[in-house]
Amino acid sequence: MRRLLLTAGRGPAECRLAVAHALQALAAEADAADCDCAIAQNEADRLGPASAIVVLDGPLADQIAQRWTQGPLLWVCRSPLRPHHGRKNWFVGIVDLPLPHQVPDLAAADVRCESFRAGGPGGQHQNKTESAVRAIHLPTGLTAIARDGRSQHRNRALALTRLAALLDGRARLAEAGEARLVHAAHDRVQRGAAGLRFEGPAFRAVE
Template sequence: MVESDVTLVVTSGRGPRECRIVAARVARRLAQEAEAAGLSVAHDLPDGVAAATSALVSLGGDGAEAFADGWIGTIQCVDGSFRGGRARRNWFVAVHRFTEPVGAVALRDEDVRFEAMRAGGPGGQHQNVTESAVRVTHLPTGLSAIARDGRSQHQNRKRALARLGALLAGAAAKEALSAQRAGWLDRITVERGNPRRTFRDL
């Protein structure tokens, strides 16, 4: 991955279904706030998915590290509607930095599609006057990543591929975990308390 990129994993740990709902909502909120901050964003949550044991969000661009630091830790959601108003109202998920497994994911040319595009973000009138932003889509999985922070289409192609590789590596790790019931995600803990952020409107 390029130096300015960071990939985060949002996880419900071993929490109940309500925590999986919160994990999906937190991942989407994280992605929305990152886009509003002008960062390039890719994630592995398909449209319409309401709950997830974990989700990956890859961030790129100036300020990605500082933005990520503001999310890493425990996230609390206060919502009593999940269980029909019963006693429990606090649900916790965690955001951790994702460390790619050893061994890069090989991307075959025939499995990826590139699209040139214009994209908004910081930089005023000089940003993306030409269609230098790039979206790359992995055809077998449908995962995609966008890069718009490079100065040329060539740079953005490389960055988009790196971000897509991070998502695919994470997807492979999660699939292996599901099959083996053990692995890196299984060891991630969610601390119940001392939240980094609290949401009441997810």
Template sequence: MKHNMPIFLLITSGNGPAECNQAVAGILQHMLDETEAIGLDLDVNTKPSKHGAKSAVVVVNGLGNDAFARRWCGTIRWRSKSTLRPNHKRANCFVGVFQLTRNATQKVEVNPSDVVFESFRAGGPGGQHQNTTDSAVRATHRPTGLTAVAHEMRSQHRNKSLALERLQTLMNAQATADYEAQKNDQNQLHNTLERGNPVRCFKGTNFREERCR
């Protein structure tokens, strides 16, 4: 089976207020729903906050992941009355989605003895072609809590190898994000968030997508 190279994305609220943390969480859920619908796999590591997530690093696996990334990269706008500050006038929150450069020097090694594997029953791309055996595998890195899933292969053994590979890739993606955030300016990526010309727009607490104006 052919696989595209994984794509690393960073979702960030920049230095925005708590409402922008809510926006990150809502956008991440939208991404998860979208990738499930089109048969891509998304591995995620979030930096949680009290009201959502400050940022998240995601690794997109599967054929068509490049087109998926293009649809999301840029500034995302969320219009909603604040549920945290009811009397506040803020209506727009802006979140940035950046593709991270695969930097060969930013690598970490996963020790297999630190990984717990769990098999489970899972459907195929888009929820179709349900597996008849529990061949899907979830790999969890105990020291960090990071997880990755593989279900494409018929063999549980091959899914185990793929899940471990994806866990390694997710850890590399997080290391790359940390490197990018630290070089030159401590908040280089966060501070480049442009609050204009959004590529996708959402509205309300249910994050309904709307046309950008």
């Protein structure tokens, strides 16, 4: 399991849009790799979140995380908010958010688990029963899914672990100490060479 922090840092509103685009692209890549992806973000941010936490779990989670954390993400696009603005480069800081040594337990009354049918890797191992599990944290609405276990019981345990990691990450980000991590990620954006690069309104990946 890997946990990532995506942040616009102290960048302008366009960087928040870049974070929103990046979350969609990361979730799509994870889905294509049959990797479960859970996201915690502030849905009230109309333009996009200033920061978001992503929990990746699955056989390719490490590979995906390493690709996305090789450097700051660069989005090259004319500002959709300020058409006459000269700047076209917008950055997103992406860093590993270390997992806790022990994921905290969740109160049973705060979680609803739902089972559903989901396919396995590449559709090769379609579940014959509804063994995939979606864990929903009722107070926050955050959701984590597990479909890679061999039984509903195993998937329930996996979904709860991922949900707890998501909630723990959000709690850590809310602490004063985590604010330094956000600023450090932004400073790294300004100093370092970009890692992943996307272009245009469609957020097209450029290799």
